[in-house]
Amino acid sequence: MTFTHPTGTHGARQPGRGFRWMNRLLMRRARRAEGTTMGMNLLVLTTLGRKSGQPRSNPLASFPGPDGSWLVVASAGGAPANPAWYLNLAAHPDQVTVEQGGRKVAVTATELHGAERAEAWQKITAQAANFRRYEQVTDREIPVIRLTPRA
Numbered sequence: 318m319t320f321t322h323p324t325g326t327h328g329a330r331q332p333g334r335g336f337r338w339m340n341r342l343l344m345r346r347a348r349r350a351e352g353t354t355m356g357m358n359l360l361v362l363t364t365l366g367r368k369s370g371q372p373r374s375n376p377l378a379s380f381p382g383p384d385g386s387w388l389v390v391a392s393a394g395g396a397p398a399n400p401a402w403y404l405n406l407a408a409h410p411d412q413v414t415v416e417q418g419g420r421k422v423a424v425t426a427t428e429l430h431g432a433e434r435a436e437a438w439q440k441i442t443a444q445a446a447n448f449r450r451y452e453q454v455t456d457r458e459i460p461v462i463r464l465t466p467r468a
Contacts, residue, residue, distance in 0.1 A: 319407075321428060321430070324397060357378040358380070359379065359417070360416065360417040361415070362402060363413065363414045365408070373402065377389045380445075386465045388429075388437055388461055388462065388463055388464075390441060390460070390462075391461075392448055395453075397455055399457075403462070410426040411426075413426050413464065415464055423466070424466055425467055426464055427462065427463045429460075429461045429463055438459075
């Protein structure tokens with residue numbers, strides 16, 4: 318199934334550029350070490366920019382998916398719009414890599430829908446209650462993405 322690009326009408330402020338220094342720090346940590354940082358499993362998601370065509374890297378909380386895949390959430394902190402990395406995934410779902418603990422893996426991105434999304438969302442919010450709060454401040458359905466390693 319395709320990416321849906323849900324956008325809401327209200328929510329928290331979109332995370333801004335002030336997070337860049339923190340993102341760089343988190344990316345260094347995720348690339349070097351496995352395990353948790355700030356209570357979360359982190360990975361570095363590298364997408365191809367939908368407009369620029371340039372690689373774009375972002376640190377994201379990740380959750381284990383089936384068969385060695387990862388689940389990530391396009392929450393943008395509960396903002397009404399999706400994060401830029403989600404739009405990049407939608408444009409190029411097969412030109413994505415994940416870095417974690419010294420490994421770099423080519424993956425294919427798939428947005429989850431319906432019962433599959435609901436089941437994943439329940440598992441994610443049981444592990445990380447902050448995502449439940451994000452869902453409460455915005456009126457959009459927050460996308461859940463499965464990142465499956467490619468052969």
